[in-house]
Amino acid sequence: MENTTTHSVKVGELDFPPRKVWLKTYGCQMNYHDTERILSHLSGMNFTRTEEQSEADLVIFNTCAVRDLANQKFYSHLGETKKLKTNPDVDPETGLKKNVIVAAGGCIAQTEGKDLISKYKQLDFAFGTDVVDNIGEMVYRAYAGDRKFAVTSWDKSENYSIETKITNGSPMAFVNIIKGCDKFCSYCIVPFTRGREKSRRLAEVVTDVKRLVEYSGVQEVMLLGQNVNSFGKDNGESLGELIMELDKVQGLQRLRYTTSHPYDVTDDLVEAHRNAKKLANHLHLPVQSGSNTVLQRMLREYTIEHYLTLIQKMRAANPEMIISTDIIAGFPNETEEEHQGTMKLLDDAQFDFIYAYTFSPRKGTKAARMNDVLTDDIRGRRLREIQEKQLKIQANIRSQMIGKTYRVLVEEKGLNKGILKWTGRTSCYRLVHFEPETQEKDYLWHWVDVEITSATALSTQGKIIRDLGKNIQ
Numbered sequence: 001m002e003n004t005t006t007h008s009v010k011v012g013e014l015d016f017p018p019r020k021v022w023l024k025t026y027g028c029q030m031n032y033h034d035t036e037r038i039l040s041h042l043s044g045m046n047f048t049r050t051e052e053q054s055e056a057d058l059v060i061f062n063t064c065a066v067r068d069l070a071n072q073k074f075y076s077h078l079g080e081t082k083k084l085k086t087n088p089d090v091d092p093e094t095g096l097k098k099n100v101i102v103a104a105g106g107c108i109a110q111t112e113g114k115d116l117i118s119k120y121k122q123l124d125f126a127f128g129t130d131v132v133d134n135i136g137e138m139v140y141r142a143y144a145g146d147r148k149f150a151v152t153s154w155d156k157s158e159n160y161s162i163e164t165k166i167t168n169g170s171p172m173a174f175v176n177i178i179k180g181c182d183k184f185c186s187y188c189i190v191p192f193t194r195g196r197e198k199s200r201r202l203a204e205v206v207t208d209v210k211r212l213v214e215y216s217g218v219q220e221v222m223l224l225g226q227n228v229n230s231f232g233k234d235n236g237e238s239l240g241e242l243i244m245e246l247d248k249v250q251g252l253q254r255l256r257y258t259t260s261h262p263y264d265v266t267d268d269l270v271e272a273h274r275n276a277k278k279l280a281n282h283l284h285l286p287v288q289s290g291s292n293t294v295l296q297r298m299l300r301e302y303t304i305e306h307y308l309t310l311i312q313k314m315r316a317a318n319p320e321m322i323i324s325t326d327i328i329a330g331f332p333n334e335t336e337e338e339h340q341g342t343m344k345l346l347d348d349a350q351f352d353f354i355y356a357y358t359f360s361p362r363k364g365t366k367a368a369r370m371n372d373v374l375t376d377d378i379r380g381r382r383l384r385e386i387q388e389k390q391l392k393i394q395a396n397i398r399s400q401m402i403g404k405t406y407r408v409l410v411e412e413k414g415l416n417k418g419i420l421k422w423t424g425r426t427s428c429y430r431l432v433h434f435e436p437e438t439q440e441k442d443y444l445w446h447w448v449d450v451e452i453t454s455a456t457a458l459s460t461q462g463k464i465i466r467d468l469g470k471n472i473q
């Protein structure tokens with residue numbers, strides 16, 4: 001989104017000179033995808049992204065409400081923006097500007113938008129998750145002089161129809177296929193912040209992906225939704241069907257999807273893992289707990305036996321498949337025995353990696369109203385036990401990578417103890433670091449084959465075998 005123009009653009013009645021926007025994104029891929037959409041809309045209004053908040057004309061927070069820590073981080077960062085507003089004028093030394101506009105969007109803004117506006121004097125407007133594509137109108141309103149408003153309405157249209165926006169020139173694209181969530185797991189705020197489930201039509205997604213591949217150089221697509229397994233339910237379509245159609249798109253190299261709910265994994269999805277050549281060897285399937293009684297209290301609608309059968313089926317369909325998961329430690333009133341169920345599950349499932357968190361009560365959810373006897377200490381201890389056990393399992397699984405060669409899409413470079421290393425992801429979503437053949441060589445967005453030379457629970461190193469360049473057919 002490089003914009004070096006010095007000219008203004010006319011939008012409605014207003015002139016928009018070149019301006020800078022600073023954005024901070026919290027939370028999940030859906031929020032990162034929404035940030036891309038926001039940037040894409042704003043580039044049409046003459047905004048360029050800046051990494052320096054002090055030089056921004058417009059400051060936007062795209063917030064997450066999933067755990068209390070995410071909320072606290074945002075409140076603290078928003079609090080700091082007060083100083084942006086108190087600067088007298090543009091200071092040529094610091095570049096700090098007067099009349100900075102501060103906005104907050106995303107999941108916290110959806111449910112707390114009006115309160116945020118009245119509590120934080122420096123906040124000019126707030127917007128919810130379903131009005132991201134109206135950001136242009138809201139920014140226009142703010143520059144027209146209207147301040148202190150919150151837009152948190154839901155999109156009432158029957159169809160969910162969008163076009164994916166790309167701004168960063170990467171060959172990896174997030175493609176939303178379903179929004180919202182109807183599951184109402186007892187601990188989760190997402191159904192309140194993202195609204196009801198609504199799928200795009202299969203044909204629209206296929207056309208969208210074809211366009212991204214043909215005109216934007218996209219080679220890897222991550223299909224997104226809070227529960228992608230519900231895709232197409234209302235339209236007689238399914239995720240398995242969509243994957244098989246996308247598998248035929250010429251020029252697309254890799255296909256991923258996230259996040260799945262075990263209850264909705266169907267046989268046609270298992271078959272897609274057997275048959276689709278481009279579908280990654282990775283499935284992120286959040287389990288949350290290894291205890292059936294906790295799963296019941298979480299309203300997850302499956303048992304551990306069902307979950308284990310599912311991953312067995314997936315591994316039978318694709319023997320290269322690796323599985324990762326999410327776990328909540330210390331759900332309200334979790335007994336020691338229930339916690340041990342989760343510890344046992346780690347052994348039984350052999351996850352490649354996990355995201356584990358302590359339970360965080362979210363206002364408005366059923367679990368937050370439960371009479372809970374657990375202390376923070378117990379939750380913390382259980383989380384550590386889960387993480388320590390998983391690290392041992394992970395080290396063992398990862399050691400089996402040594403000596404094997406993986407195709408990697410290179411994402412970035414960096415210095416590791418003074419040594420230049422490039423980093424990319426395998427089809428199974430593991431990060432691999434390797435040293436370049438020469439210091440000058442640029443591997444960004446190249447496909448490379450890397451042989452793994454060492455692997456620990458958290459880091460995998462390799463040596464480059466082959467550089468296939470940016471486009472492989």
Ligand code: SAM
Nearest residue numbers: 187188226259261286326327328357358359360
């Ligand atoms: N849709 C996904 C699913 O069905 O599992 C997960 C979406 S949620 C945004 C990501 C993860 O955050 C969840 O899998 C869960 O482990 C965690 N999470 C959600 N609510 C939480 C809470 N109240 N406390 C702790 N972790 C929570």
Ligand code: SF4
Nearest residue numbers: 181183184185188190
């Ligand atoms: Fe939250 Fe459950 Fe929906 Fe996942 S499926 S977003 S955990 S309510």
Ligand code: F3S
Nearest residue numbers: 027028064065066107
């Ligand atoms: Fe957070 Fe909202 Fe995603 S609560 S995890 S940003 S859907």
